[in-house]
Amino acid sequence: MQCEVENVSPKQMLCRLDFHLLWLVMFCNIIPVTVITSVCKYFGQEYITNDRFLSIVTTVSALFNAGGRIFWGAVVDKVSFKIPLCVMLFAWAAILISFPHLTLVEGILLKCLYTIWVCLMFFSLSGVFVIMPAALKLLFGPANLAVNYGLLYTAVSCGSIVSGAITMLVSAKDAYFFQFTGCGCVCLLALFIVFWIEDRSIPKRWNICRWCSSRCTSLRGNQLKSKP
DSSP: OEEOOOOOOHHHHTTOHHHHHHHHHHHHHHHHHHHHHHHHHHHHHHHOOOHHHHHHHHHHHHHHHHHHHHHHHHHHHHHOSHHHHHHHHHHHHHHHHHGGGGGGSOHHHHHHHHHHHHHHHHHHHTTHHHHHHHHHHHHHOSTTHHHHHHHHTHHHHHHHHHHHHHHHHSOSTTHHHHHHHHHHHHHHHHHHHHTTSOOTTSOGGGOTTHHHHTSOGGGSOOOOOEEO
């Protein structure tokens, strides 16, 4: 299914409900990106004493980060942005919430699980910087994409400030548990917000959140009809 392209100016976009919902999703996304990318390294150094092994994990996770961008991009090209964004956020939340519990095991098993979790985490978060620009283009058109994405990216600055505050305020005791679990809950919050974003390019049979996304139509701007 194809949808007519609506090119929205930055001024018009700021009046659209979907932009503000997308901004909140970006705000939520950047918190785990900022906090966890550094925390998972310290987590590994504390529970795994093999620096060479940790360096290998870092290298492998970078490959998953790069490969994930290709994967998420291909999925978005196939089914639009809402479904992959929901899948990414749910998977990311599950990985983050379960991450601090890896300390329940040790030795070789800990190393194996740590490698898998780190790679899956970077594979998931790689979708943020692929799906979000695509969502902006599909919602508001390609004509003003650079400026519109710049406005959306203000969420990164705000989210980074909150991330810094979280890192400073969380005490040393059980810090990993609260940081990973808190970031996982933020991903679930972002997932809930995504339900309310209208994706006009999504196949109808997969649009299970149509009730949420059909609310407040007067705040979403022009409703363009899809072409079969």
